[in-house]
Amino acid sequence: MSTTSTVSDLVSKPYQYGFVTDIETEKIDKGLSEDVVRLISAKKNEPAFLLAFRLKAFRQWLRMEEPQWAAVNHPEIDYQNIIYYAAPKQQEKKASLDEVDPKLLETFEKLGIPLSEQKRLSNVAVDAVFDSVSIATTYREKLAEHGVVFCSISEAVKDHPELIERYLGSVVPASDNYFTALNSAVFSDGSFVFIPKGVECPMELSTYFRINSGDTGQFERTLIIAEEGASVSYLEGCTAPMFDTNQLHAAVVELVALDDASIKYSTVQNWYAGDESGKGGIYNFVTKRGHCRGDRSKISWTQVETGSAITWKYPSCVLQGADSVGEFYSVALTNNRQQADTGTKMIHVGPRTRSTIVSKGISAGHSSNSYRGLVQIGPKAVGAKNYSQCDSMLIGDQAAANTYPYIRSQQPESTVEHEASTCRISADQLFYLQSRGIGFEEAVSMMVSGFCRDVFNQLPMEFAAEADKLLALKLEGSVG
Amino acid sequence: MIRPDADLLLDIVDLHATVADQPILKGVNLSIRAGEIHAVMGRNGSGKSTLSKVLAGHPAYSVTAGSVRYRGSDLLDLDPEQRARIGLFLGFQYPVEIPGVSNLEFLRVATNARRGELGKEELDTFAFEDVVRDRLKVVQMDAAFLERSVNEGFSGGEKKRNEILQMALLEPVVAILDETDSGLDIDALRIVAGGVNQLATPDNATLLITHYQRLLDVITPDFVHVMAAGRILRTGGKELALELEERGYDWVDQELAVLEVA
Numbered sequence: 001m002s003t004t005s006t007v008s009d010l011v012s013k014p015y016q017y018g019f020v021t022d023i024e025t026e027k028i029d030k031g032l033s034e035d036v037v038r039l040i041s042a043k044k045n046e047p048a049f050l051l052a053f054r055l056k057a058f059r060q061w062l063r064m065e066e067p068q069w070a071a072v073n074h075p076e077i078d079y080q081n082i083i084y085y086a087a088p089k090q091q092e093k094k095a096s097l098d099e100v101d102p103k104l105l106e107t108f109e110k111l112g113i114p115l116s117e118q119k120r121l122s123n124v125a126v127d128a129v130f131d132s133v134s135i136a137t138t139y140r141e142k143l144a145e146h147g148v149v150f151c152s153i154s155e156a157v158k159d160h161p162e163l164i165e166r167y168l169g170s171v172v173p174a175s176d177n178y179f180t181a182l183n184s185a186v187f188s189d190g191s192f193v194f195i196p197k198g199v200e201c202p203m204e205l206s207t208y209f210r211i212n213s214g215d216t217g218q219f220e221r222t223l224i225i226a227e228e229g230a231s232v233s234y235l236e237g238c239t240a241p242m243f244d245t246n247q248l249h250a251a252v253v254e255l256v257a258l259d260d261a262s263i264k265y266s267t268v269q270n271w272y273a274g275d276e277s278g279k280g281g282i283y284n285f286v287t288k289r290g291h292c293r294g295d296r297s298k299i300s301w302t303q304v305e306t307g308s309a310i311t312w313k314y315p316s317c318v319l320q321g322a323d324s325v326g327e328f329y330s331v332a333l334t335n336n337r338q339q340a341d342t343g344t345k346m347i348h349v350g351p352r353t354r355s356t357i358v359s360k361g362i363s364a365g366h367s368s369n370s371y372r373g374l375v376q377i378g379p380k381a382v383g384a385k386n387y388s389q390c391d392s393m394l395i396g397d398q399a400a401a402n403t404y405p406y407i408r409s410q411q412p413e414s415t416v417e418h419e420a421s422t423c424r425i426s427a428d429q430l431f432y433l434q435s436r437g438i439g440f441e442e443a444v445s446m447m448v449s450g451f452c453r454d455v456f457n458q459l460p461m462e463f464a465a466e467a468d469k470l471l472a473l474k475l476e477g478s479v480g
Numbered sequence: 481m482i483r484p485d486a487d488l489l490l491d492i493v494d495l496h497a498t499v500a501d502q503p504i505l506k507g508v509n510l511s512i513r514a515g516e517i518h519a520v521m522g523r524n525g526s527g528k529s530t531l532s533k534v535l536a537g538h539p540a541y542s543v544t545a546g547s548v549r550y551r552g553s554d555l556l557d558l559d560p561e562q563r564a565r566i567g568l569f570l571g572f573q574y575p576v577e578i579p580g581v582s583n584l585e586f587l588r589v590a591t592n593a594r595r596g597e598l599g600k601e602e603l604d605t606f607a608f609e610d611v612v613r614d615r616l617k618v619v620q621m622d623a624a625f626l627e628r629s630v631n632e633g634f635s636g637g638e639k640k641r642n643e644i645l646q647m648a649l650l651e652p653v654v655a656i657l658d659e660t661d662s663g664l665d666i667d668a669l670r671i672v673a674g675g676v677n678q679l680a681t682p683d684n685a686t687l688l689i690t691h692y693q694r695l696l697d698v699i700t701p702d703f704v705h706v707m708a709a710g711r712i713l714r715t716g717g718k719e720l721a722l723e724l725e726e727r728g729y730d731w732v733d734q735e736l737a738v739l740e741v742a
């Protein structure tokens with residue numbers, strides 16, 4: 001019977017964002033040294049405190065070693081064989097989009113992210129990052145009317161240095177791990193969001209990351225601050241061209257929520273995953289952490305991970321404020337030779353803090369998909385509650401799924417609940433749908449999106465349909 | 481209703497099929513014309529469900545000999561979804577549960593697949609709700625079942641009603657109902673049978689697979705077939721079912737023994 005093999009054929013649709021934009025790029029030489037760190041900082045005319053931050057991180061990095069504990073395998077990364085800064089040759093960021101190189105606008109349009117005034121998404125402000133720099137941010141004036149700052153981190157360094165100095169590295173210290181140290185030393189750009197006290201951000205904010213150059217690493221840095229009573233919903237999207245060498249992406253995202261603030265951070269990740277044999281693709285080593293600093297604050301992570309050769313990513317929440325809430329909703333789809341080791345950490349510090357974890361892993365082909373989660377309840381977290389649910393779906397019989405839940409509680413008056421399940425798409429379920437006139441591909445995609453529904457429901461409305469389509473696309477192909 | 485000049489909808493000739501390399505169907509012959517109701521009976525394991533799944537195109541079963549023509553053209557060449565779209569319907573003996581897939585959305589996609597084939601326009605969510613509410617009456621089913629996942633946690637009888645609801649929506653030309661009566665309480669049996677009768681027209685046909693006379697009391701078959709060891713051993717009118725009810729299947733063994741010798 002051929003059902004399983006046909007399902008696996010199906011999940012290998014060619015990657016449609018694999019094109020390269022032919023644009024003149026300014027790159028520095030390959031390799032990493034203290035001079036390179038100084039050069040990046042100088043190119044960006046950074047204040048002294050930031051150069052000091054970078055240099056300290058770099059020195060820490062030199063003393064650290066790459067972590068080995070994740071359930072992923074890859075050939076050793078040669079950090080001297082990577083370019084740490086690449087930017088399209090268009091020096092200053094343009095005040096008006098009309099002045100942006102049309103090739104860049106065209107690239108983003110092709111990716112489904114129109115930036116031009118007439119075509120842009122209504123009610124979504126977009127920051128477009130191309131290789132190492134932000135090239136355009138839409139709706140800035142409208143946001144400014146509400147006191148909301150949404151710009152690239154380089155601009156924030158110039159315009160709001162006091163906020164950067166105060167918050168950068170305050171959630172994820174440079175020394176947190178090998179990749180955060182590396183990022184802190186060489187990060188080139190990323191997005192910055194500041195929502196002042198009492199303001200509900202009037203539109204969705206979104207950053208779109210595009211890696212274009214072949215031998216460049218991408219090290220972006222995102223910082224989102226919601227002051228007392230503020231709220232924001234932010235979405236990040238990513239794609240990259242197809243190269244047959246692996247590319248390194250090591251980002252850091254920091255979120256800060258003060259009293260009664262809420263931040264919703266969604267990711268739809270579709271980096272290039274490499275080919276069937278595992279050649280090429282992005283190594284995605286990302287550190288994302290939110291700090292519920294204030295009482296009753298809330299941070300919610302939603303992620304849909306479909307690309308990358310390797311995903312190593314654990315968006316986390318430090319629940320410090322009393323009654324603060326952390327959430328993690330994740331769909332990770334792996335196929336072919338992809339490896340994903342992803343999950344979350346919920347660190348309950350304050351009393352009555354609550355967290356919810358819903359993880360859905362889908363593995364097809366020869367891929368491996370691991371959930372790794374930590375729920376930690378500290379001694380002061382009286383009445384803390386966690387609920388975790390980890391479901392795995394296997395497609396075919398060559399794929400692997402693992403669940404590693406770690407629970408550490410130092411507070412007897414707390415509750416931690418964990419549920420896990422594994423299912424396989426059965427031939428009889430597919431046949432049932434087919435026998436009602438539903439095509440094989442659509443049947444698979446209905447079952448997969450049904451499996452993911454709890455997570456998709458968390459995405460901002462504009463993107464829930466996108467995510468559904470993305471998974472369907474990943475599942476589309478020839479029916480054998 | 482038997483009309484010898486009615487269109488031949490399904491024509492099964494000398495059908496042989498295997499599953500997991502085991503021969504199960506060993507020469508089935510059966511012709512079904514428009515307007516007819518057929519009943520297939522037979523012992524457990526005689527091959528009734530196998531026949532229905534082969535007709536619907538289940539990938540686990542391989543046809544090794546014989547032919548099936550549906551309204552004059554080859555049926556076995558088509559994918560299962562294509563068979564459904566042109567009007568073949570199988571009500572399953574054991575409908576599977578599909579967690580996470582909304583019953584309402586499933587019914588809508590299925591209905592639209594059939595409508596597309598008939599050249600009718602696609603129904604959007606709102607238009608479909610009206611249609612489905614109307615069809616729910618046929619099976620006297622509560623609209624709450626639409627909000628749940630396909631068959632998930634449905635009781636045995638609820639699953640069977642959901643099958644008839646699908647039949648009511650898809651308006652098939654040939655409906656094969658595999659033990660749709662099993663597991664139904666008396667009221668449910670009457671409702672399901674009423675639904676089947678309501679949906680029967682001079683242009684379509686029904687093949688009922690059943691073990692019980694009580695279903696045939698409420699849906700009167702034009703033909704009754706007895707299946708044994710992968711073939712149709714005997715065909716008669718509705719009185720054959722009554723005879724089986726009285727005599728059981730012991731006589732089948734003798735007839736089979738004769739066949740083996742021949």
Ligand SMILES: Nc1ncnc2c1ncn2[C@@H]1O[C@H](COP(=O)(O)OP(=O)(O)OP(=O)(O)O)[C@@H](O)[C@H]1O
Nearest residue numbers: 499500502504523524525526527528529530531540
């Ligand atoms: N997938 C399978 N693998 C192995 N044997 C099978 C498979 N499917 C059916 N069979 C065998 O084929 C024979 C016929 O089964 P089938 O389900 O068609 O019987 P049935 O007449 O519908 O019986 P019942 O009245 O119990 O529903 C049985 O012996 C059964 O065990």
Ligand SMILES: [Mg+2]
Nearest residue numbers: 528529530573
């Ligand atoms: Mg059966």
